[in-house]
Amino acid sequence: MRFLRQSLIGVFLAAISLGLFVYAVFVVQGAIYQRLTEEPEVSPARERVFAVNLQRAESRTIIPVLESFGEITSRRTLELRAAVAGRVIELHENFEDAGRVQSGDILVRIDPAEMQAAVDRLSADLADARAEARDAGRALDLGRAEQEAAEDQVALRQQAYTRQVDLANRGVGTAAAIETAELNAAAARSTLLARRQDVARAEARIDQASTRISRALIALAEAERNLADTAIKAPFSGTLSDTTVVAGRLVATGERLADLIDPTDLEVSFQVSTAQYVRLLAPHGGLIDARVSAALDVTGVDVQATGVLSRVSAGAGDGQTGRRIFARLTHAPGFRPGDFVTVQIEETPLENVISLPASALGADGNVLVLGAEERLEVLPVTLLRRQGDTVLVRGADLEGRDVVTTRTPLLGPGASVRPLRQNAGLAEPAPQLLELSAERRARLVAFVQGSSGMPQAAKARVLAQLAEPEVPAQMVARIESRMGG
Template identity: 55%
Template sequence: MRFLRQGLFGLFLLSLTLGLLAYAGQIVVSAVQERMAQEPRAPERRERVFAVRTVTAEEARIAPVLTAFGQIESRRTLEIRAQVTGILTELSPDFVEGGAVQTGQFLARIDPADSETAVSRARTDLDDARAEEREAARALDLAKDELAARRDQAKIQDRALARQRDLEDRGVGTLTAVETAEYNVVQARQAVLASRQALALAEARVDQAKTAAARAELALSEAERRLAETRITAGFSGTLSDVTVIEGRLVTANEQMATLVDGTALEVAFRVSTSQYARLLGQDGTLLPAPVTVTLDTGGLDLTATGQITRQSASLAEGESGRMLFATLSEAPAMKPGDFVAVTVEEPPLDAVIRLPATALGPDGTVLALGADERLESLPVTLLRRQDNDILVRGAELSGREVVSERSPVLGPGIKVRRLSPEANAGATLSLSPDRRARLRAYVEGDRAMPEPMRARLLAELERPEVPAQTVERLERRMGG
């Protein structure tokens, strides 16, 4: 009985296991059939929206700025040369490299001994010429008196001849007396002729004496000029450079001793392309006196000066292109001839133009603007100027639209976007410690090369409780700290 009971229990467990397996297989088969019977459905996709920064396109009257590079030059540069040969016997204490001189100031003297001797000789020759002139005048007066006397004698002989002829006609005189009187008349006339010749010689002597005196005066004037050339003075106020002489040195005629540069008559020479030059011409084809700003980078603190265009070069050298322009600077005390500077020229203003970031312009000459339902539209524009990181454009239906300021390859017409709020750009400021503030103030006050307007502006900024971070960074970079 026991064996039968255990056998029946095992058979029950086997039947239960087979039933469970069959049930599980049926569930699997029904699930597969139901899955295969269902229609396939694509997952719902949402449209991607890109975030963009935008700027509002506003038409305005804008004066474009042309940027170029040039060199500071002086309009008045004088080469100081020796006009005579000799030894330098005296030099001014200011006749050194970088010496500041004034108009007419004594600079140097060349040994004047030979020139003084020449002046004395010329004066002696002039005295001789004037003495000869006086003697010739006296001889002329004597010749005139002698001629008058001879003419009086000739008149007396003429009257004597007439009397003898009258006596002969009355039968009182003789033929011999008449012939003697005629002979005397002929001799008197010859004497008058000789006196006239003497008078002509006296007049010629006077003329020669005047010519000799004038020649002697010219020789004296030239000798005095040579003497004056031994003394060298400054032609105008300026600064000396390229000084190559010392006292006691022998200099030759036309030898360059130094260069005098007028530091107050500065101008900048800069080259522009032909297209840029064309934009600086007026309607009559003449060059406009456009205002310019010159900037000298001194390693953190920029020196600036203003002026205006005055002229252009007459021709181009071989291998050059564009145009060379010259602008006169009004005041540039911190700049020197030879400085390499950046030049910005204000062009004639343009009407109805729009300033946009340069990154807003696509390679196809279009910009992307927000349209209906926050979708982008492509608008063609005409590029007029590039201004650093900005561009000046014109476009139909562009005014007042919001334009994407930074394009990317994923953006295009029809793309849905959302605007990003503009970031505040008020400029970071720093709160300085007393020691740091005092160190910066001492540096600004001690920098003698800094223009006074810039010094005053920096000191005013350092007095504020919050100092602009850019100012602090520039000063400390220049200080090396």
């Protein structure tokens, strides 16, 4: 009985489990059918609003600045060469690389003994030539006197002959007396001819003496020039470079001794493209009277120089494009030939142009402006210049509009935006200042004081700033970058 009761209970529980399983399958099947047949609930879509930075477009007159890189050169660079050969016996005390000399200083003196001997010898030759000229002059005077005496003799002999002929015509004279008088007259004329020849030879002797004097003067002048060339002087004040001679050395004619560079008369040469060169041309075809500034980065301080455009190269150069332009620097303290500088040239002012960030201009030449209901609109503009991170543009109906300063792929015409306007009246933020520790300040001061490439004026400015309680962080970073720290 107990087994039967337990069996019935098992069958009952199995029947209940099967019923519950069938019911569960039915419930799940109904839920799946209901899920497949019912329409999904769609939530209302919301339009995305983008926050954008805007800048008010205001037209004004702007002077574009063309930027390039150039090299400082000296307008006066002279190669010092030996005009005569000989032994160097004297050098200027500053005859060395970077030695400073003044105009008129004797830089190199070559042994003048041989040149002095030549001058003395030619001076003696000149004295001989002048003595010969004086002797020839005296001989000419004597010859002319003898010629005059011979002429008088001819006149007397001719008168005597005429008188004998007259006497013979009157029957008083004889034929022998006439022949004797005629022979005497002929002899006198022969003597006169000899005296004339003597005068001609004396005149030729004077001409030869004059020619000899001229040749002696030319030779003496050349010898004196050679003597003067033994002392090589500085034609202008400057700095010596590439010195190659020492005292006691034998130098040849034309040998290069050093270079003399004028560090105060400087210019900068830089390369520009053809399009940039066209913008620097005046209506008459020459360069415009543009202001030029050159900047040299020296240990945290930019050394500035100013100047004006002076000339342009005659050709583009082998393997180059564009034009090479030269600008004369009128005020360039601290610069030296060979410095690599950044050059900025002020172009002709542009009127009625708008300055915008470069990120505001799209690749299609359009900008996005704020329209009605705070939605964006596309406005075409004309690009005039690129100035670093800014562009200069013109566009119809652009004046007074709010322009998106930074474009992204998500922004386009019709997009709804939340404007963030920039306040153009705010001043530029002041440079960040640092309070230096005593050790750090001392290290910076020691580095600046030991810097040989920094001009004294720039060094004084940097030291004055380092002495302040707070120092600009940018300057500290630039100095430490050169320290390697």
